[in-house]
Amino acid sequence: MQYANTDDGKLIFSPMVAKFLLSRNFQIIDLKSDRNDRNRTIFVFKKDDGIMDAIHDYSRSKRTERGTHGEEGVNSRES
Incomplete structure (x- = not known):
């Protein structure tokens, strides 16, 4: 899983x-x-329209780079 929803934001x-997401001007809030x-960091992004x-x-860009049809860069599971 690469992301999840919370009341506070989007966990990445x-x-x-x-x-x-930072390169697209989305804001980290925590x-x-x-x-x-403990060696991994979870990035909490503000829930903005378009995230x-x-x-x-x-x-899609990762699938295109790899020439695959599967979701290798991001899994589509939401909490």
């Missing part, structure tokens, strides 16, 4: 997805440690 578990792996479209754009 992938640094590459977070970087992509950083958290992963409970299961899901940007995540899907990232996913």
Whole structure:
């Protein structure tokens, strides 16, 4: 899973997805440690209009780069 929803924001578990969203001017509102792996960071983005479209754009761009049809860059599971 690369992202999840919360009341506060959109949780992003992938640094590459977070970087992509930052490049699209989405705002990080918090950083958290992963409970299961303290070496990993969870990026909490403000829930803005278009953030899901940007995540899907990232996913499509990764599929195109890899020449696949699967969701390798981002999984589409929401909480």
